[in-house]
Amino acid sequence: xxxxxxxxxxxxxxxxxxxxxxxxxxxxxxxxxxxxxxxxxxxxxxxxxxxxxxxxxxxxxxxxxxxxxxxxxxxxxxxxxxxxxxxxxxxxxxxxxxxxxxxxxxxxxxxxxxxxxxxxxxxxxxxxxxxxxxxxxxxxxxxxxxxxxxxxxxxxxxxxxxxxxxxxxxxxxxxxxxxxxxxxxxxxxxxxxxxxxxxxxxxxxxxxxxxx
Amino acid sequence: xxxxxxxxxxxxxxxxxxxxxxxxxxxxxxxxxxxxxxxxxxxxxxxxxxxxxxxxxxxxxxxxxxxxxxxxxxxxxxxxxxxxxxxxxxxxxxxxxxxxxxxxxxxxxxxxxxxxxxxxxxxxxxxxxxxxxxxxxxxxxxxxxxxxxxxxxxxxxxxxxxxxxxxxxxxxxxxxxxxxxxxxxxxxxxxxxxxxxxxxxxxxxxxxxxxxxxxxxxxxxxxxxxxxxxxxxxxxxxxxxxxxxxxxxxxxxxxxxxxxxxxxxxxxxxxxxxxxxxxxxxxxxxxxxxxxxxxxxxxxxxxxxxxxxxxxxxxxxxxxxxxxxxxxxxxxxxxxxxxxxxxxxxxxxxxxxxxxxxxxxxxxxxxxxxxxxxxxxxxxxxxxxxxxxxxxxxxxxxxxxxxxxxx
Numbered sequence: 001x002x003x004x005x006x007x008x009x010x011x012x013x014x015x016x017x018x019x020x021x022x023x024x025x026x027x028x029x030x031x032x033x034x035x036x037x038x039x040x041x042x043x044x045x046x047x048x049x050x051x052x053x054x055x056x057x058x059x060x061x062x063x064x065x066x067x068x069x070x071x072x073x074x075x076x077x078x079x080x081x082x083x084x085x086x087x088x089x090x091x092x093x094x095x096x097x098x099x100x101x102x103x104x105x106x107x108x109x110x111x112x113x114x115x116x117x118x119x120x121x122x123x124x125x126x127x128x129x130x131x132x133x134x135x136x137x138x139x140x141x142x143x144x145x146x147x148x149x150x151x152x153x154x155x156x157x158x159x160x161x162x163x164x165x166x167x168x169x170x171x172x173x174x175x176x177x178x179x180x181x182x183x184x185x186x187x188x189x190x191x192x193x194x195x196x197x198x199x200x201x202x203x204x205x206x207x208x209x210x211x212x
Numbered sequence: 213x214x215x216x217x218x219x220x221x222x223x224x225x226x227x228x229x230x231x232x233x234x235x236x237x238x239x240x241x242x243x244x245x246x247x248x249x250x251x252x253x254x255x256x257x258x259x260x261x262x263x264x265x266x267x268x269x270x271x272x273x274x275x276x277x278x279x280x281x282x283x284x285x286x287x288x289x290x291x292x293x294x295x296x297x298x299x300x301x302x303x304x305x306x307x308x309x310x311x312x313x314x315x316x317x318x319x320x321x322x323x324x325x326x327x328x329x330x331x332x333x334x335x336x337x338x339x340x341x342x343x344x345x346x347x348x349x350x351x352x353x354x355x356x357x358x359x360x361x362x363x364x365x366x367x368x369x370x371x372x373x374x375x376x377x378x379x380x381x382x383x384x385x386x387x388x389x390x391x392x393x394x395x396x397x398x399x400x401x402x403x404x405x406x407x408x409x410x411x412x413x414x415x416x417x418x419x420x421x422x423x424x425x426x427x428x429x430x431x432x433x434x435x436x437x438x439x440x441x442x443x444x445x446x447x448x449x450x451x452x453x454x455x456x457x458x459x460x461x462x463x464x465x466x467x468x469x470x471x472x473x474x475x476x477x478x479x480x481x482x483x484x485x486x487x488x489x490x491x492x493x494x495x496x497x498x499x500x501x502x503x504x505x506x507x508x509x510x511x512x513x514x515x516x517x518x519x520x521x522x523x524x525x526x527x528x529x530x531x532x533x534x535x536x537x538x539x540x541x542x543x544x545x546x547x548x549x550x551x552x553x554x555x556x557x558x559x560x561x562x563x564x565x566x567x568x569x570x571x572x573x574x575x576x577x578x579x580x581x582x583x584x585x586x587x588x589x590x591x592x593x594x595x596x597x598x599x600x601x602x603x604x605x606x607x608x609x610x611x612x613x614x615x616x617x618x619x
Binding site: 068087088090 | 371373405411412434494500502503
């Protein structure tokens with residue numbers, strides 16, 4: 001949003017960051033490796049005329065919607081849950097996983113079905129579309145615990161390899177949608193910084209197809 | 213919900229303190245004056261309307277309408293925009309007025325509360341409607357006036373993106389003939405700004421490779437006049453061609469106004485399809501993450517109020533503009549008149565004379581209670597402005613006070 005033309009990029013800390021920064025490097029954007037473990041929150045990269053804002057993944061769409069970051073990288077899971085008004089420009093094809101309904105192998109329809117999840121909005125919408133009225137319980141972590149200790153009969157969560165589920169004796173019942181990381185842009189930045197954003201998209205696009 | 217604390221107000225509404233109101237009024241005055249100079253006359257309509265008339269015809273989705281019940285149980289809405297009430301007026305009170313009708317407005321509009329803070333439930337819009345003119349000149353006029361209004365408001369730098377709903381309608385009808393639900397799905401993707409979903413959906417349609425390339429290619433149709441030429445090549449559909457020709461004609465008029473540097477064409481920029489029927493546009497200011505104005509052609513609205521007519525217009529998001537406009541120096545001429553009770557009559561007459569000259573005057577009786585504060589004020593008044601009881605003044609006038617006593 002600044003006039004000096006620096007592109008502000010909201011980057012998710014953690015799981016996605018390593019893969020995203022690698023993709024940026026493959027696209028020829030000079031993000032030095034040692035940023036990965038940096039504790040700094042704002043990292044300028046003047047060579048690329050960019051500034052990286054290190055954010056908690058669920059907050060990335062918020063920064064971008066308000067325009068304090070021009071673009072951002074975020075998982076489709078967060079985009080679906082947060083429902084922010086941003087441009088979804090590119091599927092980066094990284095951090096692949098899926099959003100699934102999970103339960104115990106001997107699951108039977110409960111009288112008062114309860115679903116525990118970190119994604120209450122995604123879960124409510126899904127079950128409503130299925131014509132099922134369920135009580136959605138918001139949890140913040142270790143969602144797999146819920147069916148094991150009887151808090152809920154099913155959970156909605158992200159599955160990457162399925163290893164955690166297997167170790168806890170849970171099974172995937174249905175897949176809601178596939179999840180990968182996306183490049184998103186602010187509505188205003190998308191117009192006012194159109195050239196820089198389009199160029200970044202193109203370079204990332206080339207790097208993505210080179211991978212496949 | 214717990215009982216609100218006394219200072220709380222409902223989510224999404226704001227108080228405007230004097231310095232903000234000064235700024236807001238200045239923007240409002242300059243923009244309305246700008247609109248008047250373009251031949252638009254200001255109109256006011258009620259804050260509340262019937263849900264079944266204005267509520268139903270409005271472009272605002274039902275979920276976002278702020279609804280109330282009156283004492284008979286009829287549903288009332290707080291107006292979600294000014295365009296729909298104006299359409300109602302044009303179809304009723306002004307039904308014998310010949311076209312074209314040029315109206316301007318400044319007013320507060322409402323949205324139902326969002327679960328989340330940050331989205332406003334009440335905000336101000338300043339805008340115009342040009343009813344009864346279908347020409348490209350009319351569309352160009354509202355864009356030119358939007359630009360003039362943004363300048364009048366003092367927005368430092370901005371861009372307008374312009375599109376046309378007819379182009380996508382035509383292109384989709386050509387590539388996906390008769391497949392209404394697929395067309396709707398693609399439009400929904402674009403409306404939600406979901407380019408990834410749009411591309412995925414096209415790939416799933418297993419179209420001819422050329423069509424697929426073209427449908428994906430429109431995501432890049434942004435830029436200046438050259439976009440029109442590219443778009444003309446893209447679709448042979450009559451509707452799409454007509455849309456682009458109209459857009460080219462609008463562009464030519466904008467060029468004649470000499471303002472095309474502020475405008476870019478983006479054919480994926482679509483407003484609500486059920487509402488806009490032709491050219492649509494949005495304005496963006498740097499340093500602000502949300503659009504500052506939006507508008508377009510809505511040829512179907514007036515028919516819902518019994519007077520079918522072409523119409524085009526725009527609204528500035530005045531309360532948002534407030535955030536990007538520079539603070540202007542406070543040029544108010546504020547005077548403190550201090551008088552001895554025995555001189556009340558002449559002091560109040562003096563204050564009146566000053567007010568007639570445009571000065572803001574506050575009167576204060578001199579007493580032993582404020583003698584010390586006034587002495588301090590007099591001292592700093594010697595060198596210019598001074599503060600008395602928390603307020604800034606530019607001059608001090610004393611009537612009948614014993615200055616010796618003050619000092």
